[in-house]
Amino acid sequence: MSLTKIGSEQWDFVDATGEESRLPEAGAPAVSFPTRWRVFGPLEVQLHTTPERLADAEIATAAVKGHTTIPDTLEIGDKTLEAQDVDLDGDTLDLGKDFGGYDTVFFQNGTGREGQQAYAFAELELDEETEVTFGAGADFWMQWWIDGTPVCDTLAEGNGAHPPSRTDHVFSHRLSAGKHLLGVWLISGQASWVLKAGVLTERDLALASVTFSDRWQFLPDLGEIRPPRRDASSAGASSLEWDHTMAIATDRCLGDETIECEFQMGPEGNFGVILGAQDNGHYYTVQAPRWGQLWRARGFWIAICKADGSGYLRILNMQLMPNVVCHRNAWLRLKVERRGNHIQAWVDGVKGPSVTDETYGPGYPGLTGFAKYIVRDLKIDGQPAAAGPAWEEDDHRGQPWTRPVPDTSQGDFQDSAQLLKLSDNKILMLVPICRKDSDPLDSRENAGIHRILSRDGGHTWSPEGESTERILGMCYTVGPGRIRAVDGGGEPFALNYRDSADEGRSWSEPVAAKLLGDWERDILQEGTWNGVLGSSVLNDGTLLAVIVHVHKEREKMIPHKGAGTWGTEIAQPYCTLSTDQGRSWSEPVPMDNAALNDGDRPDSPCAGFSETSVAQLPAGPAPNGAEGRIVALARPFHSPFMWQTHSDDGGKSWRMCCYAPFSGSGAPQLVATRSGYLVSIKRGPAVSLHISTDGGVNWDEGTIIDYPASFNGSMIEVEPDVILVAYPESMGEIRPSYIRAQRIRITPEGPVPVAF
Structure with a gap:
């Protein structure tokens, strides 16, 4: 890390360098391109x-x-x-x-x-x-x-x-x-x-030469600042770079300040400005997160966060912004003011979140984010602080994650893993590992399932060989060393199970499960698609599966239907239970009491569900009478918030679906710890974690625990109130791409990373 002069300014680019690049004059191309x-x-x-x-x-x-x-x-x-x-x-x-x-x-x-x-x-x-x-x-x-x-x-x-x-x-x-x-x-x-x-033109060529650069690019002819961006083709068909980038102006320590700029983002990622930086690990940041879910939801969020040196960003206030467009190529104007201990944000003139926080006083301003973004017309105005911290160039950021499988000899793309707790300290991770130099889509469909084992609660890991079968679906432990995998879906829809008696080395042939009751009335209908998009093991060993029921034919009625056609997806949630470890499944019931008046016959359930995370609270005393409550949080289709519902009778009936106070996607995960804390991890913003200490009635503001914006991870509790989460760095668009893992202690004050 070293400081860099850009014009008359001095910057710390942390993990990178920077340069100022001049462009040729704009001119006409050599010949007109055919239209x-x-x-x-x-x-x-x-x-x-x-x-x-x-x-x-x-x-x-x-x-x-x-x-x-x-x-x-x-x-x-x-x-x-x-x-x-x-x-x-x-x-x-x-x-x-x-x-x-x-x-x-x-x-x-x-x-x-x-x-x-x-x-x-x-x-x-x-x-x-x-x-x-x-x-x-x-x-x-x-x-x-x-x-x-x-x-x-x-x-x-x-x-x-x-x-x-x-x-x-x-x-x-x-x-x-x-x-x-x-x-x-x-x-x-x-x-x-x-x-x-x-x-x-010559200017186009100059811009093309800096599109993929390993350094920050300052382009005064355009008034633009661009962060480092890895060359996709040389990285092996990589289109996204999830690395966190920072640029801090170290020649000005400010107290009260105003930062304004325009910004443009790629399809996924975060962009933000830094205020009050004490070093590169302790600062405030105002960030605009983006993930694929938000485009079809027409949702634009702004978050004010605090970095505390742990590697986490603590969200102080995050707000859904009205009247801000979600076009992916839109240039938006961000304005942030800090006056004393108060921070206020605006986007395109719309007043956004504000916070009052005493943690950091005068400090240094800057830019930050991950994936692709461009900044232009940056203006930093403020009163130089009479007294403030001297800038330190050392690394103070913290890294809460590790890579359990650092070896790429079996393949260079580690896909979404499943975590299974075989005993108190013995944890099995089933990881699809895709061969090198393969298409992401093709390689994911043909990846070998590798068994990675920890015998010390997730601290250390060792490879244990490849499974003889490519196992899909939900995996559960059903006895010492025994695993059952339940797979649901297909056309026609069916539920099947198969067993492993040797910790996932080999598997039996699939067996069709029995569907009890009337499945034709609500689920097995012509012109629909059904898939299992969530599951959980309840406290008494009952298996719960969430079936999302999709009306495909209705979607074809709308000309030019696309992701921007708000409200057109019809995907309804149903719950089915198995009391015999997946051999048979109960008649599905709606996971939504869609009645105008409680007690009336409900309408057909909410049609906006996708992947759904489910967890049951412990049976002991709990706030708000929530003991044994089953809580569900669903990725929405077009809602800017996640859907939340719960059952107090073991999944036989469900409360009306309501908005959760946050959004999320990327196969969200939900765990109830032994102390009764609910923990949700999902995509958006970045990889974020939320905690509820009262059975899901209220949730904290959330914490950004990492930056790869895919999530699609797995989470289990490995010791009281300590969770283990594993998630891929990408969906194959980056090579090499590893599984990351974190051990996190859950407290009422927020998550705390636990060292490996």
């Missing part, structure tokens, strides 16, 4: 894996090289494709909109959208011989030809950056005077089917 394109597709065959794409590259090349002018039809194998002429929208060709059928349906398997193929052609005419530099980006694979000559290919590693831009991939070609045929083969990703392309 009218002839598009062919979509093809019937979808390509999901790298080998499939590389194998079909020869077919694609033959199809394109056979033409010297824009074709009227296109022959692909034994199929003849008809043309559709499309105009670029600026620099964008959105095939999802042009072809339709690419609506974002949450429960649709990603493979249903990924891998669709299309071809696009356009002509470029030059008056004289010219060296033309093109730029392009696509979600998510593309190959380009000019006059039949291949010039750009991302089939193996994908686009890298997401969302794509026309400076993601740069290629130059010297073209003679006259007409030239541009051809591009486009293969869709999971999120969209978009091409961005154009002819680049």
Whole structure:
């Protein structure tokens, strides 16, 4: 760590360095990029894996090289494709909109959208011989030809950056005077089917050179500041960088201050400003978190937090902001004032959260966040403090997590794990580990399940080999060394179980569980999809499963339906119980008393549920009469808050669903500790933890315990009021990507990291 001069200012970039970069004057491109394109597709065959794409590259090349002018039809194998002429929208060709059928349906398997193929052609005419530099980006694979000559290919590693831009991939070609045929083969990703392309100027090229940089970039010609961002393609098809970034202005120690800027964020991550920094581990921060859930919820939050050197950010106040748009490419204005011990935030003029806190006095301002963000027009005004701390360059941040499986010899992507407590100190972690250099989607479906064992309550871990079967579903301990896995879903829906008598080394053949009572009335209906998206073991050993009931056909009635079509998903929660360790399951009951008046016949239950976390409080005395209460917290579809409900009769009936005071997604986890504390961990903001000490009636403001914004983790109590949580660093978009683990003591004052 060292201090860096940027212009007349002095900055501490903590884990990185920084530089000021000047851009060339803005100018016109060498030639106008064509705006009218002839598009062919979509093809019937979808390509999901790298080998499939590389194998079909020869077919694609033959199809394109056979033409010297824009074709009227296109022959692909034994199929003849008809043309559709499309105009670029600026620099964008959105095939999802042009072809339709690419609506974002949450429960649709990603493979249903990924891998669709299309071809696009356009002509470029030059008056004289010219060296033309093109730029392009696509979600998510593309190959380009000019006059039949291949010039750009991302089939193996994908686009890298997401969302794509026309400076993601740069290629130059010297073209003679006259007409030239541009051809591009486009293969869709999971999120969209978009091409961005154009002819680049010298300024575009300079910007492209700093898009992926290992240092902070100060661009005075644009008034922008950009944090370090790893080169996605060199990292192995990485589109997101979850590392925490900090830049602190160490040449000014301020008491009262005002910080203003505009900011733009990527699809996931946090951006914030720092106030009152005593060092790089102790400061206030005002942050705007973003995760995928919030776009479809139209939810924008702002949080005021305090870093205390533990590696955690303690949320002091977090507020859902009215009247602030959630466009992913929006530039938003943040204003933060600190006057004495009072902090107030605004976004786009909308007054946000405020706090009064005495912890830190005068200190240093700065910027912070993780993943992609850009800051512009930063203004820091304030009165220099008469007395304040001298700046220290040492690392004071703290790291509460460890990597239980640091070895990548079995693969470089460790996916979502399951934790099972086999005995007091013996804990089994079942980790899917995906092979190196594989597609995230393909590798996740074919990952081997590796057994990682701790014999000391999660302090240390050792590999114990790979399971003989790829086990999916909910795993429970049903006796010494015995594990039962229950898998629910499919079409038609079924519940199956299989057993392991050797701690997960080998597994029996699956056995169909019995469905008791009437499942046809509410669950097994034509045109619906059902999946088990939550489970728990109750105090008496009863198994509880949450079935989310989705009405797929209703979604197809709305033209151009997508994630932005608020309120269109219909996913209802039902609870089923097993008193014989998963061999049979009770008739499902709604997890919502949707009655206008309590006691009336309820309407059909709330239709906004997704992954649902469930925990039962201890049987002893509890506040608010909550002893033995079963509490459920659900990831919402379109609500900006999580859904919360509970049962006081062992899951046979449920209270009306209400809003929890926070949002969350990413397969949230819920545990009730032996002292009766409820602990929720989820995605958003970042990886955050909330505690309730009164059975879920009230919750604390929350604590950000880490930054990778995927979560999809697992959590158990390993000793009284100490939890162990394990979660992946990514969903495969970063390589290598490890499992992280934390041991956390739960107290009424908040979570405390426990050293490994």
